[in-house]
Amino acid sequence: MLRVDVSKQHGEFLLEASFTSEGRVTGLFGASGAGKTSLINIIAGLVRPDRGTIAIDGETLDDTAARIHVPPHRRRIGYVFQDARLFPHLDVSHNLDYGRRMNRLADDPAQRTRVVDLLDIGSLLNRRPGQLSGGERQRVAFGRALLSKPRLLLLDEPLGALDEGRKLEILPYLVRLRDEAGIPMVYVSHDAAELRQLATQIVMLRGGRITAFGGVKVLPVVRSPD
Numbered sequence: 001m002l003r004v005d006v007s008k009q010h011g012e013f014l015l016e017a018s019f020t021s022e023g024r025v026t027g028l029f030g031a032s033g034a035g036k037t038s039l040i041n042i043i044a045g046l047v048r049p050d051r052g053t054i055a056i057d058g059e060t061l062d063d064t065a066a067r068i069h070v071p072p073h074r075r076r077i078g079y080v081f082q083d084a085r086l087f088p089h090l091d092v093s094h095n096l097d098y099g100r101r102m103n104r105l106a107d108d109p110a111q112r113t114r115v116v117d118l119l120d121i122g123s124l125l126n127r128r129p130g131q132l133s134g135g136e137r138q139r140v141a142f143g144r145a146l147l148s149k150p151r152l153l154l155l156d157e158p159l160g161a162l163d164e165g166r167k168l169e170i171l172p173y174l175v176r177l178r179d180e181a182g183i184p185m186v187y188v189s190h191d192a193a194e195l196r197q198l199a200t201q202i203v204m205l206r207g208g209r210i211t212a213f214g215g216v217k218v219l220p221v222v223r224s225p226d
């Protein structure tokens with residue numbers, strides 16, 4: 001369970017967010033500038049809240065009143081960005097190993113095989129990121145994050161840089177992650193259709209405030225152009 005109750009002033013912008021989610025995929029929905037990235041940077045520990053608490057499964061990661069701030073690398077939280085941010089000089093296999101090594105986790109060949117199969121990246125292992133399509137790079141980034149065995153996975157518009165065709169190609173892999181990887185996710189998007197397919201819980205942000213919380217039915221209805 002993820003518990004968030006924080007505020008943060010960024011210049012003129014005030015973020016104030018409080019919610020609890022048990023969803024397998026918590027969708028953070030809002031227009032550009034709503035505060036989505038600011039909020040997940042706080043959950044990741046990259047930004048300290050001015051006030052408030054963050055807890056996962058009962059473990060406190062931030063509590064400003066108690067002066068608790070667990071640093072990002074001790075949170076066991078994976079983060080996937082819009083651009084995959086793979087290491088260009090390492091092949092896919094070594095990129096996949098990176099998160100595990102950084103977290104000093106023992107090699108787990110069975111888990112590695114499961115993740116490689118889940119994301120269908122077995123044929124890419126010897127290639128470097130420059131030899132992959134944008135969608136393939138994102139699949140590798142998901143794999144690298146999963147292999148660090150996070151207890152929560154943060155995804156900030158992971159399909160944002162892809163065209164519609166590629167998005168449709170990747171979405172089924174994310175649905176598989178949701179249903180088979182067993183790691184709760186916070187998934188940032190301004191695309192209601194994407195969240196409708198993926199999220200189990202929605203947090204809607206506008207101007208730094210939560211304006212709706214609930215199932216995907218709180219999302220605006222997307223109409224196709226006539």
Ligand SMILES: Nc1ncnc2c1ncn2[C@@H]1O[C@H](COP(=O)(O)OP(=O)(O)OP(=O)(O)O)[C@@H](O)[C@H]1O
Binds near residue numbers: 031033034037
């Ligand atoms: N370090 C900072 N200093 C000052 N203002 C900031 C800082 N970080 C974010 N902001 C402001 O906070 C607001 C929310 O930004 P944020 O990146 O969280 O929005 P977002 O919902 O993720 O938007 P997008 O979808 O465009 O990425 C914006 O007005 C932004 O300019």
